[in-house]
Amino acid sequence: MHDNIRPAQADDIALLCDLDRLIFGANAYNEEQWVTELGNSARQIFLAAQNRGFITVQSSGDDHEIIKIGVLPEYRRQGIARKLIQQSTDAAKRCLIDVAADNRAALQFYQALGFREIARRRKYYANGSDAVIMEKAAPHSGA
Ligand SMILES: CC(C)(COP(=O)(O)OP(=O)(O)OC[C@H]1O[C@@H](n2cnc3c(N)ncnc32)[C@H](O)[C@@H]1OP(=O)(O)O)[C@@H](O)C(=O)NCCC(=O)NCCS
Structure with missing residues (x-):
């Protein structure tokens, strides 16, 4: 299969930096931050097939929080x-994500995947945008 995701390795740092910069611009992590992410045992980092995107996930028990996800614009x-989400969170009973209220594409993306808004953090981001907290419970979780 060519469409499987793969866990990022220590030698993917340069690749992750490049992808992050191309997707998130000024909001990309720097190299040191990626080294820290990769060294954090609570974090899982996966690359999409052909390195066209990435996801970082924090798992704590049954909950998985999506920390960062991005796909190259093209x-x-x-x-x-x-x-990336389906394959990296398949063991989760509940997935959570914070999305900037002005990130229309991301909000529509999460809604399409079945995430629902559960709360907001007012003026959470530097530009004054709210953070929308979205949740998706696994169908079999009973949550
Ligand atoms: C949000 C993002 C990760 C989506 O990646 P993607 O690979 O294009 O998403 P998918 O192709 O898996 O989309 C699945 C569904 O989500 C919805 N969707 C995705 N992008 C959308 C958009 N721009 N507008 C409306 N709906 C959208 C659609 O329903 C889509 O299904 P369809 O294409 O069959 O209609 C991507 O736009 C991105 O990298 N954005 C910049 C980084 C970012 O904002 N990350 C999220 C921060 S919380």
Whole structure:
């Protein structure tokens, strides 16, 4: 299969920095932050097939929090992010994400995947945007 995600390794730091910069621009982590992310045992980092995107997930028990997800602009709307989330959170009973209220594409993306708003943090981001906290419970969890 060519469409499987793979866990990032220590020698993917340069790749992760490049992807992050191309996707998030000024909001990208620097190299030191990626080294810290990779060294954090509570974090899982996966790369999409052909390194077209990445996801970082924090798991604590049954809950998985999506910390960062992005796909290179030229490969969007091909189901890559959907696959990154499905494959990296398949063991989760509940998934959570904070999304900037002005990130329309991301809000629509999470809604399409079945996430629902459960709370807001007012003016959470530096530009004054709210953080929308979204949740998705696994169908079999009973949550
Ligand atoms: C949000 C993001 C990760 C989505 O990645 P993607 O690979 O394009 O998403 P998918 O192709 O898996 O989309 C799955 C579904 O989500 C919805 N969706 C995704 N992007 C959308 C958009 N821009 N507008 C409306 N709906 C969208 C659609 O329903 C889509 O299914 P469809 O293409 O069959 O209609 C991508 O746009 C991105 O990297 N954005 C910049 C970084 C970012 O904002 N990350 C999220 C921070 S919380």
